[in-house]
Amino acid sequence: MSEKHSALVERMIGGDRTALAKLITIVEGSRRDASGILKMLGPASPGSYALGITGPPGGGKSTLLNRLTSALRGKDKKVGIIAVDPTSPFTGGAVLGDRIRMLGHSGDSSVFIRSLGSRGTHGGLSRATGDIMKLYGAFGMDYAVIETVGVGQTELDIIELADTVCVVLVPEAGDGIQAMKAGLMEIGDIFVVNKADRQGAQRLSVELRHSLSLVKSPGSWEPPVLLTTADRGEGTEELLEAIEKHADFQTNSGELKVKRNRRLEKEFLHILMDTVTDEIESSFEEPELSEILIRVKSGELNPYEGADVAIKKMFRKP
Amino acid sequence: MSEKHSALVERMIGGDRTALAKLITIVEGSRRDASGILKMLGPASPGSYALGITGPPGGGKSTLLNRLTSALRGKDKKVGIIAVDPTSPFTGGAVLGDRIRMLGHSGDSSVFIRSLGSRGTHGGLSRATGDIMKLYGAFGMDYAVIETVGVGQTELDIIELADTVCVVLVPEAGDGIQAMKAGLMEIGDIFVVNKADRQGAQRLSVELRHSLSLVKSPGSWEPPVLLTTADRGEGTEELLEAIEKHADFQTNSGELKVKRNRRLEKEFLHILMDTVTDEIESSFEEPELSEILIRVKSGELNPYEGADVAIKKMFRKP
Numbered sequence: 001m002s003e004k005h006s007a008l009v010e011r012m013i014g015g016d017r018t019a020l021a022k023l024i025t026i027v028e029g030s031r032r033d034a035s036g037i038l039k040m041l042g043p044a045s046p047g048s049y050a051l052g053i054t055g056p057p058g059g060g061k062s063t064l065l066n067r068l069t070s071a072l073r074g075k076d077k078k079v080g081i082i083a084v085d086p087t088s089p090f091t092g093g094a095v096l097g098d099r100i101r102m103l104g105h106s107g108d109s110s111v112f113i114r115s116l117g118s119r120g121t122h123g124g125l126s127r128a129t130g131d132i133m134k135l136y137g138a139f140g141m142d143y144a145v146i147e148t149v150g151v152g153q154t155e156l157d158i159i160e161l162a163d164t165v166c167v168v169l170v171p172e173a174g175d176g177i178q179a180m181k182a183g184l185m186e187i188g189d190i191f192v193v194n195k196a197d198r199q200g201a202q203r204l205s206v207e208l209r210h211s212l213s214l215v216k217s218p219g220s221w222e223p224p225v226l227l228t229t230a231d232r233g234e235g236t237e238e239l240l241e242a243i244e245k246h247a248d249f250q251t252n253s254g255e256l257k258v259k260r261n262r263r264l265e266k267e268f269l270h271i272l273m274d275t276v277t278d279e280i281e282s283s284f285e286e287p288e289l290s291e292i293l294i295r296v297k298s299g300e301l302n303p304y305e306g307a308d309v310a311i312k313k314m315f316r317k318p
Numbered sequence: 319m320s321e322k323h324s325a326l327v328e329r330m331i332g333g334d335r336t337a338l339a340k341l342i343t344i345v346e347g348s349r350r351d352a353s354g355i356l357k358m359l360g361p362a363s364p365g366s367y368a369l370g371i372t373g374p375p376g377g378g379k380s381t382l383l384n385r386l387t388s389a390l391r392g393k394d395k396k397v398g399i400i401a402v403d404p405t406s407p408f409t410g411g412a413v414l415g416d417r418i419r420m421l422g423h424s425g426d427s428s429v430f431i432r433s434l435g436s437r438g439t440h441g442g443l444s445r446a447t448g449d450i451m452k453l454y455g456a457f458g459m460d461y462a463v464i465e466t467v468g469v470g471q472t473e474l475d476i477i478e479l480a481d482t483v484c485v486v487l488v489p490e491a492g493d494g495i496q497a498m499k500a501g502l503m504e505i506g507d508i509f510v511v512n513k514a515d516r517q518g519a520q521r522l523s524v525e526l527r528h529s530l531s532l533v534k535s536p537g538s539w540e541p542p543v544l545l546t547t548a549d550r551g552e553g554t555e556e557l558l559e560a561i562e563k564h565a566d567f568q569t570n571s572g573e574l575k576v577k578r579n580r581r582l583e584k585e586f587l588h589i590l591m592d593t594v595t596d597e598i599e600s601s602f603e604e605p606e607l608s609e610i611l612i613r614v615k616s617g618e619l620n621p622y623e624g625a626d627v628a629i630k631k632m633f634r635k636p
Contacts, residue, residue, distance in 0.1 A: 293583060
């Protein structure tokens with residue numbers, strides 16, 4: 001198996017898109033395989049700059065991303081996109097349409113798009129997204145762009161993988177207030193009021209600037225609020241400039257290194273917890289632990305007492 | 319602390335609602351305290367019959383539950399309600415209003431209502447819901463009713479705590495198809511088409527009966543499809559009859575015992591995982607493990623290799 005993987009890695013690093021696609025599928029589907037493949041990539045790769053695009057549904061994120069991709073291609077940057085939809089069972093349907101709109105870039109060998117849903121992703125969407133970012137880095141992508149559909153906790157976990165987070169809002173339905181409730185004000189490095197040709201765009205941008213000014217701390221990055229009309233391509237160049245400015249700011253201040261270190265720590269803890277879960281599940285095949293389960297079922301131990309006994313048996317104590 | 323808890327438990331078992339409210343808050347906020355309190359309840363309590371009410375938002379679940387509570391009170395049954403809203407940050411607001419509608423029962427000492435959100439719940443909503451159910455049982459509630467707002471995975475995990483699950487749909491917006499997508503067809507023991515005075519109610523109930531007939535297996539419970547108009551109180555008695563019929567069916571077939579055993583097993587595994595998470599977090603304060611983190615950050619180990627090393631250090635191996 002791992003011989004086949006190393007051949008794929010070699011081809012991928014050589015620029016083979018089919019190998020990249022296959023590796024993404026392998027990495028997405030198996031944490032164990034991902035481990036082996038990441039080891040092959042080595043620590044050398046400088047990695048892509050990770051850009052996150054998030055915001056409530058219906059904000060035109062995909063259209064904006066499409067425009068942004070064109071602007072990046074204009075500067076000869078290679079772009080790998082990961083579109084994540086944790087598909088609450090009551091959404092769905094929109095994503096495929098959104099992806100198809102990206103077809104403007106489908107003939108371009110320097111743009112790669114992958115959609116990720118919760119199904120078939122072993123060990124969480126955030127784990128898979130992080131690993132695909134590493135593949136994009138090794139492939140030579142200058143930018144790894146993460147687009148999340150929706151705004152729940154899973155999406156926030158994923159968007160934390162980004163070096164720069166763009167929050168996209170629209171002048172409608174109290175998006176500003178919603179953004180604050182959802183904790184988007186805290187995570188955004190750049191705020192975009194898209195569909196700026198609609199009524200209320202100016203007002204929303206003033207509101208946003210006001211809320212941002214309240215949390216401003218001296219010496220830190222001041223998130224700009226930009227107006228775009230992605231449908232007509234207006235404001236894309238300014239957005240790209242803001243992204244580059246934020247990247248420079250973080251590099252110079254040393255913040256980027258701190259952020260990426262923190263990301264690595266979180267990644268490690270997530271993977272550790274996933275592995276521990278597997279470990280525990282297999283432990284229950286051993287008689288010593290399945291006996292605890294029987295005592296819990298009989299009511300002899302309450303579930304908490306059972307957990308304490310199990311942990312004493314499983315864990316080494318110093 | 320535990321002396322104070324045992325005094326509360328004593329008062330609660332004696333019928334003191336204030337003590338019940340306090341214990342719920344303690345159990346919700348701390349897994350550790352919950353463990354001690356559950357032990358005090360003892361294994362003796364027969365427990366309440368657990369009824370789950372779920373379905374897409376806007377189906378009138380709260381109104382229906384209100385009517386059902388009146389019907390149960392008419393039979394002199396005591397009812398404890400847990401209304402769970404895992405609050406996606408972009409919902410919210412509706413729940414308080416829904417709760418206020420329950421005020422018809424606010425003067426009734428045999429009805430107790432508690433709303434649960436993700437904030438302030440230590441160790442997951444499902445864990446807290448299960449523990450509050452046990453408190454209701456010890457208080458002498460005949461029914462513990464779990465109402466979930468929304469239909470994501472968290473809600474499905476919670477509703478699995480119920481002995482009987484009612485799925486509430488409305489004749490609108492393709493609720494039938496949505497229910498199938500969300501896995502509600504598999505978990506429902508009773509289906510309710512609420513707002514049955516609206517157009518399409520008959521058609522939805524025919525659709526539901528048809529889908530249910532496709533998965534019917536001989537000897538097993540056949541989920542009925544009921545029509546209700548909760549606003550006007552129509553169909554509530556029939557719903558209560560169906561619930562009682564399902565309870566009898568499960569008791570006689572032995573299914574109830576199997577179901578509750580399975581529930582206990584899941585509960586135990588959840589609590590075990592939560593406790594392990596705490597254990598791991600505190601392990602990283604020890605030099606042996608924090609050193610692994612440093613090696614991961616330096617790139618010497620990838621996160622997967624780091625996890626493997628950490629697990630070898632933490633776990634006893636047979």
